[in-house]
Amino acid sequence: NAGVMQNPRHLVRRRGQEARLRCSPMKGHSHVYWYRQLPEEGLKFMVYLQKENIIDESGMPKERFSAEFPKEGPSILRIQQVVRGDSAAYFCASSGPGDQPQHFGDGTRLSIL
Amino acid sequence: AQRVTQPEKLLSVFKGAPVELKCNYSYSGSPELFWYVQYSRQRLQLLLRHISRESIKGFTADLNKGETSFHLKKPFAQEEDSAMYYCALRGETSGSRLTFGEGTQLTVNP
Numbered sequence: 001n002a003g004v005m006q007n008p009r010h011l012v013r014r015r016g017q018e019a020r021l022r023c024s025p026m027k028g029h030s031h032v033y034w035y036r037q038l039p040e041e042g043l044k045f046m047v048y049l050q051k052e053n054i055i056d057e058s059g060m061p062k063e064r065f066s067a068e069f070p071k072e073g074p075s076i077l078r079i080q081q082v083v084r085g086d087s088a089a090y091f092c093a094s095s096g097p098g099d100q101p102q103h104f105g106d107g108t109r110l111s112i113l
Numbered sequence: 114a115q116r117v118t119q120p121e122k123l124l125s126v127f128k129g130a131p132v133e134l135k136c137n138y139s140y141s142g143s144p145e146l147f148w149y150v151q152y153s154r155q156r157l158q159l160l161l162r163h164i165s166r167e168s169i170k171g172f173t174a175d176l177n178k179g180e181t182s183f184h185l186k187k188p189f190a191q192e193e194d195s196a197m198y199y200c201a202l203r204g205e206t207s208g209s210r211l212t213f214g215e216g217t218q219l220t221v222n223p
Contacts, residue, residue, distance in 0.1 A: 003156075031209065042117075042199060042215040043157075056210060091157065095209070101147065102211060104157040 002026075004094050004105035005074075012111045013082050021077040021108045025094030032075040033102060034067060037089040049075060079110075087112045115140045115204050119214035126190050127222050134185040134217045136174075136200030144202045146176055146183040147211070151197040160198070161185070170194070190221045 005024040013019050025032050030051055035043040048056040049069035060067070064082075069075040079086055089109050093102035116139040126132050138144060148160040160169055163176040163183060174185045183200060200214040 033210065035211075035213075040215075042119075042213040043211075045210040045212065048210055059210070093211075099145070101159050101162060102209075103159070104149075106156045 004029075004092055004103055006090075006092050006105035006108050008108060009106060010109050010111070012113060014113045015083055016081050019079040019082050019086070019110055021079075021090050021092075021110070022074040023077070023092030023094075023105060024074040025092075026103055029094035029096050029103075031095045031097070032069050033093040033095075034075075034077050035091045035093065037091065037107075039088070043091060046077075082110075082112050084112050086110060115144070115202055115212045117200050117202050117212050117214035119198075119200055119217050121217050122215065123218050123220070125220045125222060128192055129189050132187050132190040132194070132219065132221075134198050134200075134219065136183045136185065136214060138181050138183065138200075138202050140181075140202060140204055142205050144204050146174070147201040147203070148172070148174055148183075148185050149199045149201060149213075151199070153196070157199070190219075192221045192223060195219055195221045 007022050032049045034046040037043045045059040047060050047067045064080045066078045089107045091107045092105045095102045118137045120135050146163045149157050150160045151157045161174050172187045174183050176183050197216050197218050199216045201211040
């Protein structure tokens with residue numbers, strides 16, 4: 001079991017471009033979470049998804065950010081028209097149902113030029 | 114609102130010394146508390162959860178509801194314990210999301 005897989009590990013974008021971050025959950029997991037870590041800060045919850053459903057998006061910025069977890073394929077976190085303040089590490093976690101703990105990926109480090 | 118505070122950003126001890134990483138939380142209900150660890154160049158991994166009441170790699174943590182704390186302890190630190198440690202909370206009414214503290218970087222010196 002390869003665990004939670006995130007790609008790319010590093011992503012560089014210029015201001016105004018779009019960033020797409022991918023996350024494949026652990027085998028057997030159907031719950032996906034995205035967290036953002038700004039420099040010198042802890043991880044902050046963004047969104048919680050199950051297959052084809054957004055369960056909790058209370059941590060998502062109101063504009064430019066969106067997330068999906070389609071029936072087939074990885075979960076995608078999409079940031080449109082990126083700005084310098086979007087530079088951060090974005091972590092994905094997955095879990096099984098109920099109160100199972102979350103397992104994390106290696107993260108994607110997004111840098112905005 | 115739920116909040117997790119780790120008052121020490123950096124903690125340095127010598128090998129063989131006891132170590133305690135502090136974690137305080139703010140939550141009005143019955144939370145579930147976790148400790149996650151991130152070793153150098155590795156991903157965040159679960160170390161402990163309070164409902165398991167187990168010891169992992171010699172670490173223990175007890176949930177103190179009176180003091181709203183979940184401090185992580187180890188009686189004899191080892192060099193391989195050097196890592197970033199995050200305390201996290203999951204609330205009974207906040208769904209499945211985790212609220213993290215800002216982390217404590219533990220360095221165990223030889």
